[in-house]
Amino acid sequence: MMGKLLVHATAEGLSAGRIVETEAYCGPEDGAAHSHNWRRTARTETMWGPPGHAYMFLIYGMHWCFNAVVAADGVPHAVLIRAIEPIEGVELMAARRGMAATRRELTNGPGKLCAALGLDAAHKGVDLVGPGLFLSEGRGTGEEGAIKTSPRINIDYAGEWVDKPWRWYEAGNRYVSVKPKE
DNA sequence: AGGCCGATCTTCT
DNA sequence: GAAGATCGGCCTC
Numbered sequence: 001m002m003g004k005l006l007v008h009a010t011a012e013g014l015s016a017g018r019i020v021e022t023e024a025y026c027g028p029e030d031g032a033a034h035s036h037n038w039r040r041t042a043r044t045e046t047m048w049g050p051p052g053h054a055y056m057f058l059i060y061g062m063h064w065c066f067n068a069v070v071a072a073d074g075v076p077h078a079v080l081i082r083a084i085e086p087i088e089g090v091e092l093m094a095a096r097r098g099m100a101a102t103r104r105e106l107t108n109g110p111g112k113l114c115a116a117l118g119l120d121a122a123h124k125g126v127d128l129v130g131p132g133l134f135l136s137e138g139r140g141t142g143e144e145g146a147i148k149t150s151p152r153i154n155i156d157y158a159g160e161w162v163d164k165p166w167r168w169y170e171a172g173n174r175y176v177s178v179k180p181k182e
Numbered sequence: 183a184g185g186c187c188g189a190t191c192t193t194c195t
Numbered sequence: 196g197a198a199g200a201t202c203g204g205c206c207t208c
Contacts, residue, residue: 063201082200
């Protein structure tokens with residue numbers, strides 16, 4: 001998923017960003033995943049389905065987060081997109097976010113990038129083949145940083161799973177949500 | 183630059 | 196009835 005382009009086409013226009021930060025959630029074993037302990041409910045149903053669909057969830061009653069379901073039908077694994085680098089439709093994203101297009105706060109978090117791309121409840125379960133919402137190969141700028149890993153963000157509740165290095169981010173990219181220590 | 187806190191509501195207990 | 200895969204405003208240093 002890292003480095004690919006996440007594209008959303010609407011009547012307002014096209015907006016897209018290059019994926020620079022992700023986290024893997026591997027239920028049912030993974031204590032941090034919404035699908036942990038075989039939890040299969042109306043909310044998580046998409047995660048249990050076939051790969052290539054959008055698992056959207058509302059967090060803290062306010063922010064939508066986008067995941068790509070990635071494993072076989074019946075295996076509830078998903079990749080949370082935590083940050084993108086704006087590539088296409090940057091002014092449209094800025095308008096949706098109500099801030100200047102140059103700020104890193106435009107898309108440096110899972111809720112922020114959804115607001116910027118215009119993703120919400122309407123995208124629950126949608127097929128990522130398109131035409132509205134889809135992934136495509138990113139175009140290299142030749143300035144990509146190395147891909148690094150770290151523990152996942154804000155999953156203190158997850159017991160022994162807290163320390164799994166299942167977060168990936170592009171080193172040095174200004175849109176990465178949480179700056180690495182050291 | 184970094185810490186604290188309130189917002190706001192679905193989901194599951 | 197509580198907690199949460201977050202965000203942004205306001206505060207202090």
